[in-house]
Amino acid sequence: MGETIRKRPKKIEESIEQLWTEYTGKKSQEAKDQLILHYLPLVRYIAGRMAISMPSHIDSDDLISSGVIGLIKAIERYDINCGTQFETYATTRIRGSILDELRSLDWVPRSVRGKAKVLQKVYSALEEQLGREPKDEEVAAHLNISEEELEEWISYAAPTTLVSLNTVLNSGDDDKPLQVIDILEDGKHKSPFSHTEQKELETFLADSISDLSTQEKMVIILYYYEGLMLKEIGQILGVSESRVSQVHTKSMLRLKGKLHQRMKEFSQAI
Numbered sequence: 539m540g541e542t543i544r545k546r547p548k549k550i551e552e553s554i555e556q557l558w559t560e561y562t563g564k565k566s567q568e569a570k571d572q573l574i575l576h577y578l579p580l581v582r583y584i585a586g587r588m589a590i591s592m593p594s595h596i597d598s599d600d601l602i603s604s605g606v607i608g609l610i611k612a613i614e615r616y617d618i619n620c621g622t623q624f625e626t627y628a629t630t631r632i633r634g635s636i637l638d639e640l641r642s643l644d645w646v647p648r649s650v651r652g653k654a655k656v657l658q659k660v661y662s663a664l665e666e667q668l669g670r671e672p673k674d675e676e677v678a679a680h681l682n683i684s685e686e687e688l689e690e691w692i693s694y695a696a697p698t699t700l701v702s703l704n705t706v707l708n709s710g711d712d713d714k715p716l717q718v719i720d721i722l723e724d725g726k727h728k729s730p731f732s733h734t735e736q737k738e739l740e741t742f743l744a745d746s747i748s749d750l751s752t753q754e755k756m757v758i759i760l761y762y763y764e765g766l767m768l769k770e771i772g773q774i775l776g777v778s779e780s781r782v783s784q785v786h787t788k789s790m791l792r793l794k795g796k797l798h799q800r801m802k803e804f805s806q807a808i
Contacts, residue, residue: 558618573613574606580625581605584632587767601636608635654695654791656681661788662795671751671792692787699790739800746796754789757782 554576561569585601612628620627660680664672672680678688747755753775760771772782 558624561613562618570613574609577609577613577624577628578606580628581609581632583765584629585636587765588633588636596640600639604636604639605632608632611635650694651698653691654698657691657695658791658795658798661792662799665792665796671749689784692784692791695791696783696787699787699794742800743793743797746793750789750792754785757785758789761786 554573557569557572557576560566561573581602582605585598585605589596589598589601608631609628612624612631615631616624616627657677660677661672664676664680668676674685674688678685681688681691683691747758750758756775757771760766760774761768766774768782768786769779772779775782777785
């Protein structure tokens with residue numbers, strides 16, 4: 539993530555390695571507590587980024603508390619020999635823990651979820667029909683609404699796209715369900731899918747992302763991989779923060795629609 543990829547001073551790096559060695563070897567509670575304190579800024583950072591898409595009644599402290607639960611689970615399950623940086627591994631778990639809490643609160647109104655699902659299906663259907671990304675006027679015409687109303691729909695749907703990359707693909711027999719973000723990160727996590735199915739899904743997702751416009755791909759890369767805020771992305775791309783939010787929402791609705799269609803095909807083939 540943006541601030542976690544910066545190189546740490548050698549002494550701090552060595553100190554963290556010692557804590558991991560002590561916790562892994564002796565399950566030292568003191569070492570575990572120190573690791574939690576060390577990575578707490580990561581939780582605050584992720585919660586802060588996620589809070590951007592939240593309604594005002596969602597308390598950021600509640601998000602942090604939920605994120606800490608995810609951090610603790612990540613520390614308990616992390617394998618120091620897996621070849622993946624802890625920050626990369628923990629980010630998915632922290633986000634997932636926060637999202638679990640949000641789902642329990644049912645924080646997205648049913649009407650908003652409904653519009654998001656309609657948009658998702660329309661983008662998917664029109665893209666398959668046209669063989670390209672549908673234009674705003676084409677989507678609006680299909681929905682029989684004005685382009686101004688379409689912009690409102692996309693704005694309303696923005697919070698629902700927060701969970702797009704954390705969609706659980708299949709819980710299988712694994713105690714760590716596979717999520718979209720797992721595949722996009724490094725493909726090294728244990729998968730409940732067969733090797734062939736996962737490879738097919740990885741290729742499908744890679745192709746789907748490749749089909750996005752240059753601006754959409756940049757937004758996804760800068761937001762999910764570089765960990766930048768929407769405002770920072772806007773400054774890089776030379777557009778407003780609201781435009782970045784709109785681009786993100788549209789691209790995620792398209793990807794989510796394609797993913798759901800692909801998973802439907804998977805289930806029918808079984």
